[in-house]
Amino acid sequence: MVRDDVLRTLEEHRGEQISGGTLARKLGVSRTAIWKAVSSLREMGFPITSAAGGGYCLDESSDALSEAGISMNLTTRYAAQHLCVLSTVDSTNNYLKQRAADLPHGYAVVADCQTAGRGRLGRSFVSPSGSGIYISLLLRPNIPLERMHLMTVGAAIAACEAIQETAGFTPDIKWVNDVLMHGKKLCGILTEASIEAETGQLSYVIVGIGLNVRTPAGGLAPEIADIAGCLEDFAPHAVRRNALAASFFNHMESCCDLIAAGQTDALINRYRSFIHFLGQPITVIRFDKREPATAVGIDSNGHLIIEQNGQRSTLVAGEISIRLPEQTR
The missing domain is CATH 3.30.930.10 (Bira Bifunctional Protein; Domain 2)
Structure with a gap:
């Protein structure tokens, strides 16, 4: 679709002016087709500016999904x-x-x-x-x-x-x-x-x-x-x-x-690599019961290994509550 091709080109050159003629040649369509595509994109909420002799520009701040x-x-x-x-x-x-x-x-x-x-x-x-x-x-x-x-x-x-x-x-x-x-x-x-x-x-x-x-x-x-x-x-x-x-x-x-x-x-x-609470105290929540434990590790299936009263077990389901320390990475 011409509209998507125009948007893709403007996205690639976000913040830059591209003339209608350049877009038409690049995409192999008429300048009228470019104008219609830009009009449609504007109706969809894309902030595209235009200037006489300067072409079209997708605003640098645009964050519309497409x-x-x-x-x-x-x-x-x-x-x-x-x-x-x-x-x-x-x-x-x-x-x-x-x-x-x-x-x-x-x-x-x-x-x-x-x-x-x-x-x-x-x-x-x-x-x-x-x-x-x-x-x-x-x-x-x-x-x-x-x-x-x-x-x-x-x-x-x-x-x-x-x-x-x-x-x-x-x-x-x-x-x-x-x-x-x-x-x-x-x-x-x-x-x-x-x-x-x-x-x-x-x-x-x-x-x-x-x-x-x-x-x-x-x-x-x-x-x-x-x-x-x-x-x-x-x-x-x-x-x-x-x-x-x-x-x-x-x-x-x-x-x-x-x-x-x-x-x-x-x-x-x-x-x-994204888990940083191991070794810390946690609260295990299962069947509306809350029990203290220590997070020990993650096993090969992605389950959580915990320790309670010196005994280790594996959590397959449930939730945990933990207060993560402030970190700057």
């Missing part, structure tokens, strides 16, 4: 190679679940806003427009069910590596998949799967993630203000959501490939 803006940063073979960008959706996970039967491996949806975002255990996930990015990725991995939980581990790794790459700082992971900086939660991850009833085999996995990029107008919702943080609270520069989404897809595909190949040691080593 398929072209994400695709130009992808290095994947399948993740997000089929991509849909929405301004508003009830839930990106719901969007894929409703269409999963007809969608290919690697299909992704990215939204600017969710009206009914969901987290783990049925919790709501606040998803305002313009301040975050909400992603779901449909995968059909050929893996045994006992490896399925590693998709959540992979999502946490991919989120951290994408933050490192695009926001310029290194967050922590609190087991299992809470991505934090200075104790503030930066994102939510929800992995859902469908199992074929007759065969007991995995039909598909949907990896959903919401990343808080910047504080929304009016501030964070009161119910999360004390626990949530945004990438730009810690980043040394503005974070571009298109680049962040693409980076997540790039790293998530890498994690999926390791899981599919059974190379779980390499995956868990990447996971451990």
Whole structure:
């Protein structure tokens, strides 16, 4: 589509003036087609300026989400190679679940806003427009069910590596998949799967993630203000959501490939590199009970090894509470 080609070119030359004639020659279309494409992009909210004799320019501060803006940063073979960008959706996970039967491996949806975002255990996930990015990725991995939980581990790794790459700082992971900086939660991850009833085999996995990029107008919702943080609270520069989404897809595909190949040691080593609470006291929360323990290590399956009263055991499920020390990395 001409519109996407124009946007991709303007993204590549963000902040620079490019004449309509140059765009027309580069893309092999008429100047009228360029004008119509730019008009359409402006209607979509892209801040594109124009000057007589100077051409078109995508404003340096633009952070509008687009398929072209994400695709130009992808290095994947399948993740997000089929991509849909929405301004508003009830839930990106719901969007894929409703269409999963007809969608290919690697299909992704990215939204600017969710009206009914969901987290783990049925919790709501606040998803305002313009301040975050909400992603779901449909995968059909050929893996045994006992490896399925590693998709959540992979999502946490991919989120951290994408933050490192695009926001310029290194967050922590609190087991299992809470991505934090200075104790503030930066994102939510929800992995859902469908199992074929007759065969007991995995039909598909949907990896959903919401990343808080910047504080929304009016501030964070009161119910999360004390626990949530945004990438730009810690980043040394503005974070571009298109680049962040693409980076997540790039790293998530890498994690999926390791899981599919059974190379779980390499995956868990990447996971451990973001875990900095080992050796510290924690509270284990299981079945509404809270018990003190010490975090000892992460085993080869990504499970948490804890110590209580001198006895070690492995947490396969549940939650932990921990006060992470202030860190500057």
